[in-house]
Amino acid sequence: MKDLRSQFEFSRFNCARRLFPRLFVLTFLFLIFSPANAKVTSSNKIFFPAKEGRPLLELQKTPVTWWNFLFYDSSKIQRSKVCDLLSGLDKESILFNPCGNLPVNQQWLNRWSKENLLHSPPPQSLRDVEKKLNHALVQLSLPLPTGQLEILRTNPLADFSKLEAVFSRFFETSEPSTDKWKAIPILFHFPPSKVSKTENLLKSFPTDSSHFHWVGPHIGTYENQQTIIKDVKKVLTTGTLLLGLLFLFLILRGRVAYLLLIPILGISCLFAYLVVHWAWGSIHGLTLAFGSGLIGISMDYAFHGWKTNHDHFLWKTNSIGFTTTFGAFLLLTFFSIPLIRQISFFTSTGLACAFILSFSLSRLMSTRWKIAPLNVPRFNISKTIRLSLLGLFLLLAVFKIPGFHYDFALKKMDHSISLRPEGVSDEDLFNDSSRLGFLPVQANRQEEIISWGRNENLSLLGSHSLFTTRHSEDSLQKWIQWSCPPGQGIKALDNPTFQKIFREFYSFLSCENLQTYRLNDWKSSLNLFKNQNQELLIVKANNKNQYDKIKDRWPQSFFVSDFTKNFSKSMEKDTIQYLIIIFLFVSSLLLIVFQKRFPLVILPTLGAVLGLILLVGFSGRPATFMTFMGLLILLGLTLDYGIFCTAFLKRRKPLDDVFGAVSLSALTSICGFAPLAFCTHPVLRDLGGSIIFGLMGACFVTFIAYPLFEVSGGKKS
Amino acid sequence: MQHIKQRQSGLFPWRIGFQGSINLQSQLINCRTNSFILSSLILLIQAFSFSGHCEISQAARDSLKPLQNINRLKANFTQTRHVSKWQTDVKTSGKFQFSRMPHKSVLWEILDPSYMAVRMDDNGLFLKSGKNSTWKSIKSERMAEQMRNIFSWLSFDLAAMEKSFHIKNHKNNEFILSPKQDDSHFEHMHLFLNPDNLVEKIRLNEKNGDYILIEFSTSQVQR
Numbered sequence: 043m044k045d046l047r048s049q050f051e052f053s054r055f056n057c058a059r060r061l062f063p064r065l066f067v068l069t070f071l072f073l074i075f076s077p078a079n080a081k082v083t084s085s086n087k088i089f090f091p092a093k094e095g096r097p098l099l100e101l102q103k104t105p106v107t108w109w110n111f112l113f114y115d116s117s118k119i120q121r122s123k124v125c126d127l128l129s130g131l132d133k134e135s136i137l138f139n140p141c142g143n144l145p146v147n148q149q150w151l152n153r154w155s156k157e158n159l160l161h162s163p164p165p166q167s168l169r170d171v172e173k174k175l176n177h178a179l180v181q182l183s184l185p186l187p188t189g190q191l192e193i194l195r196t197n198p199l200a201d202f203s204k205l206e207a208v209f210s211r212f213f214e215t216s217e218p219s220t221d222k223w224k225a226i227p228i229l230f231h232f233p234p235s236k237v238s239k240t241e242n243l244l245k246s247f248p249t250d251s252s253h254f255h256w257v258g259p260h261i262g263t264y265e266n267q268q269t270i271i272k273d274v275k276k277v278l279t280t281g282t283l284l285l286g287l288l289f290l291f292l293i294l295r296g297r298v299a300y301l302l303l304i305p306i307l308g309i310s311c312l313f314a315y316l317v318v319h320w321a322w323g324s325i326h327g328l329t330l331a332f333g334s335g336l337i338g339i340s341m342d343y344a345f346h347g348w349k350t351n352h353d354h355f356l357w358k359t360n361s362i363g364f365t366t367t368f369g370a371f372l373l374l375t376f377f378s379i380p381l382i383r384q385i386s387f388f389t390s391t392g393l394a395c396a397f398i399l400s401f402s403l404s405r406l407m408s409t410r411w412k413i414a415p416l417n418v419p420r421f422n423i424s425k426t427i428r429l430s431l432l433g434l435f436l437l438l439a440v441f442k443i444p445g446f447h448y449d450f451a452l453k454k455m456d457h458s459i460s461l462r463p464e465g466v467s468d469e470d471l472f473n474d475s476s477r478l479g480f481l482p483v484q485a486n487r488q489e490e491i492i493s494w495g496r497n498e499n500l501s502l503l504g505s506h507s508l509f510t511t512r513h514s515e516d517s518l519q520k521w522i523q524w525s526c527p528p529g530q531g532i533k534a535l536d537n538p539t540f541q542k543i544f545r546e547f548y549s550f551l552s553c554e555n556l557q558t559y560r561l562n563d564w565k566s567s568l569n570l571f572k573n574q575n576q577e578l579l580i581v582k583a584n585n586k587n588q589y590d591k592i593k594d595r596w597p598q599s600f601f602v603s604d605f606t607k608n609f610s611k612s613m614e615k616d617t618i619q620y621l622i623i624i625f626l627f628v629s630s631l632l633l634i635v636f637q638k639r640f641p642l643v644i645l646p647t648l649g650a651v652l653g654l655i656l657l658v659g660f661s662g663r664p665a666t667f668m669t670f671m672g673l674l675i676l677l678g679l680t681l682d683y684g685i686f687c688t689a690f691l692k693r694r695k696p697l698d699d700v701f702g703a704v705s706l707s708a709l710t711s712i713c714g715f716a717p718l719a720f721c722t723h724p725v726l727r728d729l730g731g732s733i734i735f736g737l738m739g740a741c742f743v744t745f746i747a748y749p750l751f752e753v754s755g756g757k758k759s
Numbered sequence: 760m761q762h763i764k765q766r767q768s769g770l771f772p773w774r775i776g777f778q779g780s781i782n783l784q785s786q787l788i789n790c791r792t793n794s795f796i797l798s799s800l801i802l803l804i805q806a807f808s809f810s811g812h813c814e815i816s817q818a819a820r821d822s823l824k825p826l827q828n829i830n831r832l833k834a835n836f837t838q839t840r841h842v843s844k845w846q847t848d849v850k851t852s853g854k855f856q857f858s859r860m861p862h863k864s865v866l867w868e869i870l871d872p873s874y875m876a877v878r879m880d881d882n883g884l885f886l887k888s889g890k891n892s893t894w895k896s897i898k899s900e901r902m903a904e905q906m907r908n909i910f911s912w913l914s915f916d917l918a919a920m921e922k923s924f925h926i927k928n929h930k931n932n933e934f935i936l937s938p939k940q941d942d943s944h945f946e947h948m949h950l951f952l953n954p955d956n957l958v959e960k961i962r963l964n965e966k967n968g969d970y971i972l973i974e975f976s977t978s979q980v981q982r
Contacts, residue, residue, distance in 0.1 A: 176872035
């Protein structure tokens with residue numbers, strides 16, 4: 043016996059000695075030939091369907107949407123004190139801070155004051171210029187701060203005196219506040235995607251104080267990202283530890299062969315990564331994170347198929363299980379959200395690779411490696427108790443069905459909202475009754491729009507010029523033509539006072555400077571709205587009636603509230619539609635293979651659904667988009683359990699072997715996904731919670747229900 | 760809430776576009792500038808119109824008492840702003856009018872080198888940027904607050920005055936006003952009275968080293 047054992051040990055060692063170096067060489071070769079320009083992105087483009095998401099993505103690049111609100115508890119702290127604290131913020135990162143003496147970023151202002159000259163045609167006559175310079179002199183004689191003097195000095199042609207108090211109006215109309223919480227709007231000088239800049243900015247402000255709370259796109263992006271990073275770190279540490287313990291347990295139980303699954307999964311992920319990279323040009327970080335976990339489903343086939351004797355029957359059932367899972371993920375590659383498409387494509391590719399590798403190694407396993415089935419304790423309970431337990435589980439779930447509700451609202455996936463104290467909200471700009479809209483209009487139609495707006499009592503909050511490069515360059519050429527002829531242009535205005543005070547203005551409009559002047563690069567942003575000489579107006583519809591009128595007159599106008607509503611509806615429609623399609627596909631396939639035993643196959647999946655119903659019913663929180671994504675993953679996992687068990691029952695084989703495989707599969711899934719259920723971010727928490735509760739339901743049904751049929755099948759010896 | 764219809768003239772008067780520029784910001788900047796211009800004018804008017812109420816000696820207070828009986832006042836002024844950074848002076852001139860009857864009103868008109876005027880009365884605050892332009896109403900909570908202050912000054916409300924400034928009688932005919940709030944644009948204001956106890960000149964010292972000197976002449980007083 044001892045000799046036999048030592049022979050077995052030696053054989054195992056010998057096999058590992060040969061196999062591992064080969065797999066490592068293969069992995070190394072993959073790494074060598076992987077594209078040098080491999081790109082892992084974190085862009086938020088991938089979250090939105092092209093049709094619905096494009097306007098929002100375009101708007102995110104528009105600085106007029108970069109407003110954030112600093113809420114302060116007015117019962118505890120005065121505005122002047124808040125302003126003092128705000129003065130400590132990095133000035134270069136702030137474009138507009140109403141607290142400051144000069145509220146606008148000076149560097150930006152200097153460039154703006156110069157460049158905006160070039161986007162209007164040159165003046166008709168020098169007399170006009172002289173008049174405006176005199177007017178600027180009047181303003182310069184007033185006690186203005188140095189920064190504002192500089193604007194007037196560099197661009198005295200801008201007619202400041204005609205302007206109304208839009209500044210006050212903007213804050214009076216859009217500054218959200220309650221009795222306790224007042225807000226100071228602050229315009230950041232960079233897009234929300236520059237999270238590190240937001241972090242630096244916030245570091246210089248006491249955000250931990252209970253008297254303050256930031257709200258806005260930058261803060262939301264930052265808070266969500268920070269929470270996800272913290273959660274992912276937690277999940278990685280706990281998940282790796284749990285999986286390590288699981289593999290240690292397997293080694294101790296003499297199933298060292300399962301360690302081969304690690305390089306198999308590694309190679310499959312690498313292969314999927316290369317294919318996705320080839321097909322998409324880049325790969326999203328979330329695809330790598332979630333997709334790699336999903337490829338882990340392929341471990342089911344190894345747990346089930348790697349046995350001492352290579353059994354075609356096992357691999358036949360594995361093939362059915364693989365086809366259903368692979369097919370479901372393949373169908374999801376047509377989902378409207380690009381991220382889901384990419385994850386599904388990545389997963390199906392990786393699953394296929396892992397399945398082929400596991401199958402190829404199976405024969406080798408059977409000859410070189412002795413893998414005994416993992417015995418799991420069988421609950422030797424009577425049929426009545428089993429039926430009672432199942433009935434109780436079913437009753438509990440049926441009882442909770444009325445409490446099952448779902449909500450696909452985007453805010454359910456935004457962690458930053460849950461961090462806000464009561465009364466702190468910027469929703470009055472984005473809700474149904476008071477909507478913020480963006481109207482792209484031709485600049486030459488402004489008169490019409492203004493008069494229409496007057497009649498309709500519209501609130502106009504601002505505008506953003508969408509000048510094309512061509513328009514700007516044409517304008518610059520006109521200024522060159524105005525300035526360059528000898529004795530013409532600004533130099534013809536030979537006034538010593540003007541020349542002294544407006545020295546920078548004279549020098550900017552000199553022929554030499556204009557000829558070499560390079561305008562700001564107009565990036566290809568705002569493609570959706572971009573047209574020759576357009577304005578993007580920002581309006582606020584104060585009621586449903588105003589909103590209807592705007593939409594009626596300008597159907598191309600874009601309202602943020604519309605986007606969130608349409609996006610949620612589109613997600614809901616797509617999710618339900620794909621669940622039905624996948625269910626039909628899987629059902630048809632299983633009906634063909636298992637015929638009248640089909641209800642048996644879907645037992646674990648029903649258990650998973652009941653588990654989800656219980657989760658939603660007891661937690662009181664609605665099922666979200668991520669809960670349904672969890673259900674799709676559960677389909678892939680639990681159908682395998684049903685297929686394995688039913689195939690064994692069909693063959694009148696004892697279920698001990700298959701229960702071992704199911705237990706291992708469920709354990710690995712729980713080790714991988716359970717830490718997600720304890721995350722703070724709702725996206726991860728909902729996904730983890732649904733998988734864990736679904737798996738528990740599926741395992742409960744598998745271990746309690748199938749033995750009933752085993753006995754009635756008559757094979758149990 | 761303000762609406763488009765409250766815009767009295769011009770299409771997007773703040774419209775200053777450049778590639779990638781932010782017109783909303785430009786509006787805000789401009790309007791902030793605009794607001795500041797108004798504030799500056801108000802400040803000047805405040806400085807001028809306060810003359811008779813301050814935390815000063817009884818003798819000086821007595822000497823200022825006749826000012827409280829002024830019903831109408833007209834004066835020409837010359838304003839010189841010294842910008843220390845550019846080492847240069849910017850000069851303007853215009854007219855100032857104060858009237859208590861039939862209702863309180865103040866008019867500050869700059870005539871040269873270009874026209875600009877601000878008017879305050881019981882109906883609010885108005886701005887005119889050119890001789891042929893129309894008066895534009897400025898409706899803003901902050902402005903309204905300043906208005907309330909100004910009217911308290913105009914009605915010789917010493918208590919309200921002393922809330923904002925420390926007032927010192929430097930010499931017989933010179934008073935120094937120091938803002939109580941640190942965030943004030945000014946460091947000191949010097950007020951000089953002529954032998955008839957009328958304001959002769961005001962010097963506003965800014966924190967950045969600039970100063971504005973306003974000299975009044977040919978005052979017409981109606982009591």
